Amino acid sequence: MNATVHPLRKYARPHVTRTTTCPGCGNGIATQAILRAIEELDLRMDDFVFVSGIGCSAWIPSPFFAADTLHTTHGRPVAFATGVKLGLPEKHVMVVSGDGDLTAIGGNHLIHAARRNIGLTVVLMNNGIYGMTGGQTAPTTPRGISTVTSPYGSLEHSFDIAPMIVSAGAAYVARWTTHHPRQLTKAIKKGLTKKGFALIEVVTQCPVQFGRASKLGGAVEILKHFKSNSVRIEKARKMDPAELLGKIVVGEFVDIEKPELSSEWTRLIHSMREGRQ
Amino acid sequence: MIKARTALAGTHFDMGNWACAEGAIAAGCNFVAGYPITPASEVANYMAKRLPQVGGIFLQTEDEIAAICSVIGASWAGCRALTVTSGPGISLMQENIGFAVSTETPIVIIDVQRLGPSTGVPSIGMAGDIVQVARGSHGDYQIIALCPESPQEMFDLTIRAFNIAETYRVPVFLMADGFIGHMREQIIIPPADQIDLVERRVPTVADPMKRQDFLDIGVAPMPVFGKGLQAHVTSSCHDEHGMRNLTEPAVMHRYVMNPIQKILTHRDQIVEVREDYVNADLVLVTYGTVSRSARAAARLARNQGLRVGTLRLITCWPFPEEAIRKAASRVNNLLVLENNSGQLYPYIRAEAAHASRVEFLGPQFLGQIHDPNAILEKVKEMLA
Numbered sequence: 245m246n247a248t249v250h251p252l253r254k255y256a257r258p259h260v261t262r263t264t265t266c267p268g269c270g271n272g273i274a275t276q277a278i279l280r281a282i283e284e285l286d287l288r289m290d291d292f293v294f295v296s297g298i299g300c301s302a303w304i305p306s307p308f309f310a311a312d313t314l315h316t317t318h319g320r321p322v323a324f325a326t327g328v329k330l331g332l333p334e335k336h337v338m339v340v341s342g343d344g345d346l347t348a349i350g351g352n353h354l355i356h357a358a359r360r361n362i363g364l365t366v367v368l369m370n371n372g373i374y375g376m377t378g379g380q381t382a383p384t385t386p387r388g389i390s391t392v393t394s395p396y397g398s399l400e401h402s403f404d405i406a407p408m409i410v411s412a413g414a415a416y417v418a419r420w421t422t423h424h425p426r427q428l429t430k431a432i433k434k435g436l437t438k439k440g441f442a443l444i445e446v447v448t449q450c451p452v453q454f455g456r457a458s459k460l461g462g463a464v465e466i467l468k469h470f471k472s473n474s475v476r477i478e479k480a481r482k483m484d485p486a487e488l489l490g491k492i493v494v495g496e497f498v499d500i501e502k503p504e505l506s507s508e509w510t511r512l513i514h515s516m517r518e519g520r521q
Numbered sequence: 522m523i524k525a526r527t528a529l530a531g532t533h534f535d536m537g538n539w540a541c542a543e544g545a546i547a548a549g550c551n552f553v554a555g556y557p558i559t560p561a562s563e564v565a566n567y568m569a570k571r572l573p574q575v576g577g578i579f580l581q582t583e584d585e586i587a588a589i590c591s592v593i594g595a596s597w598a599g600c601r602a603l604t605v606t607s608g609p610g611i612s613l614m615q616e617n618i619g620f621a622v623s624t625e626t627p628i629v630i631i632d633v634q635r636l637g638p639s640t641g642v643p644s645i646g647m648a649g650d651i652v653q654v655a656r657g658s659h660g661d662y663q664i665i666a667l668c669p670e671s672p673q674e675m676f677d678l679t680i681r682a683f684n685i686a687e688t689y690r691v692p693v694f695l696m697a698d699g700f701i702g703h704m705r706e707q708i709i710i711p712p713a714d715q716i717d718l719v720e721r722r723v724p725t726v727a728d729p730m731k732r733q734d735f736l737d738i739g740v741a742p743m744p745v746f747g748k749g750l751q752a753h754v755t756s757s758c759h760d761e762h763g764m765r766n767l768t769e770p771a772v773m774h775r776y777v778m779n780p781i782q783k784i785l786t787h788r789d790q791i792v793e794v795r796e797d798y799v800n801a802d803l804v805l806v807t808y809g810t811v812s813r814s815a816r817a818a819a820r821l822a823r824n825q826g827l828r829v830g831t832l833r834l835i836t837c838w839p840f841p842e843e844a845i846r847k848a849a850s851r852v853n854n855l856l857v858l859e860n861n862s863g864q865l866y867p868y869i870r871a872e873a874a875h876a877s878r879v880e881f882l883g884p885q886f887l888g889q890i891h892d893p894n895a896i897l898e899k900v901k902e903m904l905a
Contacts, residue, residue: 290749312746315755327591331598356583
């Protein structure tokens with residue numbers, strides 16, 4: 245019997261045969277988008293160091309990807325990745341983690357990495373809730389939704405991550421949902437080729453926790469919700485804020501060229517060496 | 522062992538913090554991350570200028586948490602990495618010091634201690650962090666910490682800290698304080714070819730499932746990133762290959778115990794003490810800056826015919842229990858001098874009280890250097 249092997253299986257550690265994600269999770273879509281981007285760019289896993297934090301989406305590269313992987317403490321993957329990138333400026337350093345990890349406990353590191361424009365590619369999985377710990381309110385949970393830590397409905401406003409990271413100084417920021425796997429793959433490719441800090445926000449479904457809290461339902465229902473509520477940024481720019489309430493603005497938020505930190509360090513060290521000779 | 526590539530050889534007159542930075546440069550340090558804090562800032566300030574001259578990088582981070590994390594990341598990227606801070610920064614770093622312990626990452630942490638708790642007094646030295654560096658991160662582990670008593674030792678022991686970190690794949694603390702950090706004294710830096718450095722061992726087998734990367738009491742080679750070794754590094758409970766395992770009790774046991782045993786079985790090679798108490802009736806037990814007052818007090822006492830010796834703990838962690846037991850078995854009186862309320866005192870008493878009288882003396886006011894005459898008074902009281 246010939247076993248059917250997934251065309252992206254070659255990028256995974258051979259002995260890892262299971263993932264930890266729940267049925268209907270968006271992690272699989274993002275995993276495929278990341279690996280397709282790597283394949284289409286003709287990159288090798290040895291060109292990468294993957295860094296992740298704590299939470300369901302941090303398990304996308306670790307232990308699955310057959311590459312150097314650093315699974316860090318909660319909120320800190322961007323800070324760890326900053327050291328990795330400065331030590332190995334020629335490698336692609338990709339951070340994969342969630343909205344709680346990267347914008348709540350780790351928010352400070354995220355905005356500062358964007359400000360420094362250090363050459364990291366950050367895939368931020370935004371499911372609007374803490375999945376792994378059992379459905380608590382996140383800084384991304386839409387206002388009004390009831391969770392286990394906001395049983396009377398969340399009173400707080402939520403982060404709009406992509407524009408926040410544009411303001412912080414990133415060279416490339418895009419947002420897509422798991423209903424847009426092709427656009428997502430393309431954005432990750434662009435992030436990987438960008439010389440500078442690249443953030444790809446992936447609005448993703450957590451049917452187990454967010455589906456229940458928001459009463460949106462299962463994976464299919466949430467994906468349909470993404471489809472009917474996504475608005476391209478070009479169109480959104482012409483719309484009133486009132487019209488955009490509850491909508492998900494998708495597309496490229498910024499794509500600029502500016503000096504990148506690790507290559508600036510290489511340049512400085514090189515020029516000092518030249519100066520001494 | 523390899524020889525240092527560069528060292529600012531010569532006789533210098535400068536601050537302890539300067540000596541520490543030059544010690545790190547001689548030790549091959551090529552990555553420093555830190556956040557401004559008194560009384561440690563001079564190390565970072567000087568490194569910012571000095572490191573690029575020797576091909577290294579200085580990163581001023583958004584906080585001390587980012588400093589320790591980026592230093593650990595840089596170590597995995599193959600750098601010899603250091604962070605420098607004071608007590609409040611150590612408090613912020615604690616969670617990720619545990620990460621370095623758990624992932625067996627060689628890094629050096631300079632703690633130029635100041636008076637606390639909390640924001641305390643930034644510019645006044647105090648040995649306030651002695652226990653927090655050993656026990657401050659959650660879970661169970663062992664730590665290595667060295668206590669310099671002079672600017673010269675801030676140079677020497679910074680090199681030793683790097684060598685120990687690379688030998689055992691562990692974070693190593695240098696426990697300076699505001700006094701010796703800011704003290705100016707003669708510092709002799711030997712030529713580079715007289716400075717021995719421990720080189721990092723890196724595995725050659727490409728498949729992580731066919732090699733041991735972690736939990737080797739004899740210290741596993743470090744599968745640094747960027748060499749196609751597919752290292753899997755996690756601080757969650759993991760097996761010898763670095764693969765997460767949260768189900769097998771035997772793996773959990775090894776995950777906690779083997780990094781502890783790695784340090785304890787090499788205790789004899791790690792622990793360093795200075796003993797000067799032959800035929801003494803009383804030993805002054807000290808570490809760090811206070812050792813200077815202890816020597817002065819011992820001299821005063823001997824001039825008055827009192828047989829007083831000294832025992833200085835250069836390594837305070839792992840705790841030099843054998844040296845304490847030895848002193849207690851030979852001398853009837855131990856006087857523990859610390860610039861705090863008595864942080865190592867209970868540990869010393871536990872090893873010594875069965876054989877010897879053990880008492881404690883802090884400075885008259887915490888944060889002041891012990892007055893040798895006050896020590897002498899206490900000595901006379903104990904020997905009366």
